[in-house]
Amino acid sequence: MVDLRTRYMGLELAHPVVASASPLTKDAGAFKRLEDANAAAVVMFSLFEEQLIWERESLHYLTEVAADSFPEATSYFPPVQRFGVGPDRYLELIRRATESVHIPIIASLNGVTSEGWIDYARQIQQAGAAGLELNVYQIPSGLEESGQQVEQRYLDLLRAVKAAVSIPVALKLSPFFSAFGHMAKRCDEAGADALVLFNRFYQPDFDLETRQVVPQLELSTPSEIRLPLLWIAILYGKVRPSLAATTGVHSPLEIAKYVMAGAHVVMTTSALLRHGIPHLAQLVTGFSEWMQAHEYSSVAQLRGSMSQERVADPTAFQRANYLRLLESYRNPYLSR
Numbered sequence: 319m320v321d322l323r324t325r326y327m328g329l330e331l332a333h334p335v336v337a338s339a340s341p342l343t344k345d346a347g348a349f350k351r352l353e354d355a356n357a358a359a360v361v362m363f364s365l366f367e368e369q370l371i372w373e374r375e376s377l378h379y380l381t382e383v384a385a386d387s388f389p390e391a392t393s394y395f396p397p398v399q400r401f402g403v404g405p406d407r408y409l410e411l412i413r414r415a416t417e418s419v420h421i422p423i424i425a426s427l428n429g430v431t432s433e434g435w436i437d438y439a440r441q442i443q444q445a446g447a448a449g450l451e452l453n454v455y456q457i458p459s460g461l462e463e464s465g466q467q468v469e470q471r472y473l474d475l476l477r478a479v480k481a482a483v484s485i486p487v488a489l490k491l492s493p494f495f496s497a498f499g500h501m502a503k504r505c506d507e508a509g510a511d512a513l514v515l516f517n518r519f520y521q522p523d524f525d526l527e528t529r530q531v532v533p534q535l536e537l538s539t540p541s542e543i544r545l546p547l548l549w550i551a552i553l554y555g556k557v558r559p560s561l562a563a564t565t566g567v568h569s570p571l572e573i574a575k576y577v578m579a580g581a582h583v584v585m586t587t588s589a590l591l592r593h594g595i596p597h598l599a600q601l602v603t604g605f606s607e608w609m610q611a612h613e614y615s616s617v618a619q620l621r622g623s624m625s626q627e628r629v630a631d632p633t634a635f636q637r638a639n640y641l642r643l644l645e646s647y648r649n650p651y652l653s654r
Contacts, residue, residue: 320606320609320610320614320615320616321615321616321617321618322334322602322605322606322609322616322617323616323617323618324358324582324583324617324618324621325560325582326359326512326560326562326582326583327449327486327487327488327511327512327559327560328449328486328511328560329359329422329448329449329486331358331359331422331583332356332358332421333356333358333602333605333606333617334358334573334577334581334582334583334584334605334617335356335357335358335567335573335583335584335586335598335601335602335605336357336358336359336360336361336562336583336584336585336586337352337357337359337360337361337585337586337587337590337598338361338564338585338586338587339361339362339363339364339426339451339453339587340363340587340590340591341363341591342363342587342590342591342595343360343361343362343363343411343415344363344411346411346414346415346418348595349414349415349418349419349423350418350419351595352419352421352595352598353419353420353421355595355596355597355598355599356598356599356602356603357421357598358421358583359421359422359423359424359448359583360415360419360421360422360423360424361424361425361426361451361585362408362411362412362415362423362424362425362426362447363426364426364427364428364453365405365408365425365426365427365428365438366428366429405438408425409441409442409445410445412425412442412445412446412447413445413446416445416446416447416448417446422448422449423446423447423448424447424448424449424450424451424488425442425445425447425449425450425451426450426451426452426453426490427439427442427450427451427452427453427479428453428454428455429453429454429455429475435475435478435479436478436479436482437482439479439482439483440482440483442483443483443484443485447485448485448486449485449486449487449488449511449512450479450483450485450486450487450488451487451488451489451490451512451514452475452476452479452487452488452489452490453490453517454471454472454475454489454490454491454492454517455517465495465496468495469495469501469504472489472491472501472505473504473505473508476489476505476508476509476510477508477509480508480509480510486511486512487509487510487511487512488510488511488512488513488514488559488560488562489505489510489512489513489514490514490516490517490564491505491513491514491515491516491517492516492517493515493516493545493546493549498549499549499552499553499556502549502553502557503556503557505557505559506557506558506559510559511559511560512559512560512561512562512582513553513557513559513560513561513562514562514564514585515546515549515550515561515562515563515564515565516545516546516549516564516565518538518565521534522534537587537588537591537592538565538566538567538568538587538588539566539568539588540566540567540568540569540571540572541566542565542566543563543565543566543567543572543575543576545565546563546564546565546566546576547563547575547576547579548635550563550576550579550580550581550625551579551580551624551625551626551635552625552626552635553580554579554580554621554622554625554626554627555580555622555625555627556627560582560583561580561581561582562581562582562583562584562585563576563579563581563583563584563585564584564585564586564587566588567584567585567586567588567589567601568586568588568589568592569589569601569604570601570604570605570607570608571608572584573601573605574605574608574609574620575624577617577620577621578620578621578622578623578624578625579622579624579625580621580622580625581621582621586598586601589601
């Protein structure tokens with residue numbers, strides 16, 4: 319038998335496949351269906367900072383009143399009244415989920431500032447969540463704001479929440495830092511229990527007929543694993559937090575690649591939205607069968623076997639490989 323057990327942000331999991339934040343978890347019954355489909359854990363859909371502000375009656379519409387406050391992160395959100403689940407119902411959903419399933423439930427907060435989050439993070443812990451994922455969503459387009467200031471905002475938020483709760487805290491990051499490895503190290507020093515790679519910004523498109531900016535939600539594809547795969551392979555063994563991969567997981571092959579790079583868990587959403595919740599069981603079974611076929615006895619044996627510190631040629635992750643890649647390309651039209 320293959321030992322699929324893994325440990326993520328201090329939580330003991332039966333295997334590395336986790337259902338990540340998605341609209342699926344807005345239905346209380348979905349937690350049981352995900353457990354029945356063999357999810358090792360579930361990350362709840364994100365509760366937005368705007369909803370917390372609305373609850374406190376600080377403003378009516380964040381996009382109207384606070385137009386100068388991180389507008390890129392809010393411009394394409396719907397008005398606050400349209401959110402289907404408010405803060406109180408979110409807490410109740412955590413309570414119901416933890417009572418109905420035996421797998422860990424990880425809550426998710428989506429925002430930019432620590433204001434208003436601290437008390438709510440405590441309430442999330444009291445409601446029974448096994449962990450908390452901070453999904454920091456911001457596109458820093460201000461020309462006066464430095465990269466150091468952007469980084470500091472993440473770290474301040476992380477430290478504030480860590481000081482408020484005892485449950486493990488994960489930080490979901492974007493890849494758009496000038497020195498991502500250094501940022502990961504600073505998150506480690508600030509107390510992150512896990513780093514989730516990577517946040518996908520839903521970038522707007524233009525409608526040429528109406529001349530309006532429109533949001534476009536596109537589900538991930540397997541080809542998108544390469545950037546998080548690179549950084550997980552580089553970070554493995556060099557930082558303390560658990561590493562989670564959360565992009566492009568559609569088949570057992572992506573799971574195997576991520577774990578070989580060094581991921582403690584892989585998270586999937588797009589595949590479940592495309593194929594339904596039962597697809598998760600196929601992912602777990604297929605991953606186990608792949609390990610057996612390749613004679614791996616445990617996830618612990620597989621993890622990190624293709625990380626930068628373990629491969630025969632570590633330069634494969636660096637500039638030298640970029641040069642080899644360009645030199646190896648052959649255009650069939652030019653060779654005629």
